Amino acid sequence: MYFNIDPKKNVPLYEQIIHQVKEMCAKGLLKPEEKLPSVRELSSQIVINPNTVSKAYKELERQGVIMTIRGRGTFISEDFHFTHDPRKSEAIKQALKQAVIDSHYVGIEKEQVESWIEEFYQEIGGENRES
Amino acid sequence: MYFNIDPKKNVPLYEQIIHQVKEMCAKGLLKPEEKLPSVRELSSQIVINPNTVSKAYKELERQGVIMTIRGRGTFISEDFHFTHDPRKSEAIKQALKQAVIDSHYVGIEKEQVESWIEEFYQEIGGENRES
Amino acid sequence: MYFNIDPKKNVPLYEQIIHQVKEMCAKGLLKPEEKLPSVRELSSQIVINPNTVSKAYKELERQGVIMTIRGRGTFISEDFHFTHDPRKSEAIKQALKQAVIDSHYVGIEKEQVESWIEEFYQEIGGENRES
Amino acid sequence: MYFNIDPKKNVPLYEQIIHQVKEMCAKGLLKPEEKLPSVRELSSQIVINPNTVSKAYKELERQGVIMTIRGRGTFISEDFHFTHDPRKSEAIKQALKQAVIDSHYVGIEKEQVESWIEEFYQEIGGENRES
DNA sequence: GTGGTCTAGACCACT
């Protein structure tokens, strides 16, 4: 459970938390039913306001990635199932398109992008929670 | 020069303009030295505050994508060259990673992502301005 | 006496117990004077903190649904009578209104809601304790 | 746009706002594309913290009831479509069941409940946004 | 002007 939060990034702190939790889940570093650090714990660990951590946890719960049990804490969902939201799907496609165009302007080759994609799927691979 | 701006998206309007200009350039729909609509023209065309268009143009100029000639108007740069900024490169890699993870949570298959990437490069295709 | 308690719900555990006891009473599955499991029994049966069960029993007793006889245990009241509290009545009306509005937003038809209501009253049916 | 918020209720303030907006929409008192009061406006009107109003608006947006346009304000969605979430559906059914059981304990007759339901649908009727 | 993010600190309900 090591978080790497950077307040200098223009990505909101709570989103950085969301991203990292999802990444750790996807990579199998966090297993279903595993306990996450409590709001207060994590907030003091990464020196951030508890409300900010809470906001991230709430959003993760809304997405079905984690679940909270009253008085006991927060845990990785054991019964995650895909959303298949067409709006999100479209948003992701746009994000990919934008990344490709931006990469083109920075002089990154197509092969580089494809190898990155391959690399990301390697990291997830095999550990896929649905398998 | 058809812009597709949607104020309901959570992407800032000025960024949407930037994205679309860059996309059109990458696809060859806008050629070097081609004239862009004036701030006033564009702002009335897409019903938007002129300041917003101005902000987008300023940023595009800063990135070297377009250039303004006083009294003549705004044009696509003819001498654009890649930046190779390692920070931007890293940011793009992170964006790609996040898109891959998010797609995983929405139930999008690896093949779908790869086909999208291929599709985007097809669109840019032989029209690459520096080829 | 089968309880179905789910700590993942956002309904407090002690309220879930209260609901289920009242439901079983209303359906006639628990008859007046019938003995309830002791706090310890129930808390170990549904794997829950004894304090939580105790809290539920206290509230049920306050509402007159059950009664505790020191040294003998806890029993369903035989002399329950309606409260006719106008504030509770209003609260229930509001809850129903909210459920109707929410159902509308989820796309549930009026007929579905009415059939559910009918179903619930069927379950309570001729077993009404004061009939 | 009259809100009736009561801090003494045990329903959270932001939920009361959510309920009332949804109710006004369902009744046709708020039309699609209509502007809602700004966060600051509403918060000063009902003497509440802006963050609380913001939280309510965020949740309403998540549910697709309203939409926010950057720098312009918050508006009723014109393209609302049902969610058909089976989990929400089940939650609503449970809420209805609980209301029926509670009403039974307060001495409310079946006919009274049914007449309330009918009344609520009368208020919504005809003005249904999807018609 | 709009909403979005973050902080600091308080109080409460639940277990």
Next chain:
DNA sequence: GTGGTCTAGACCACG
């Protein structure tokens, strides 16, 4: 101990 709610007040990005 846990998370949930609310307040007060600050700063920022966007239009």
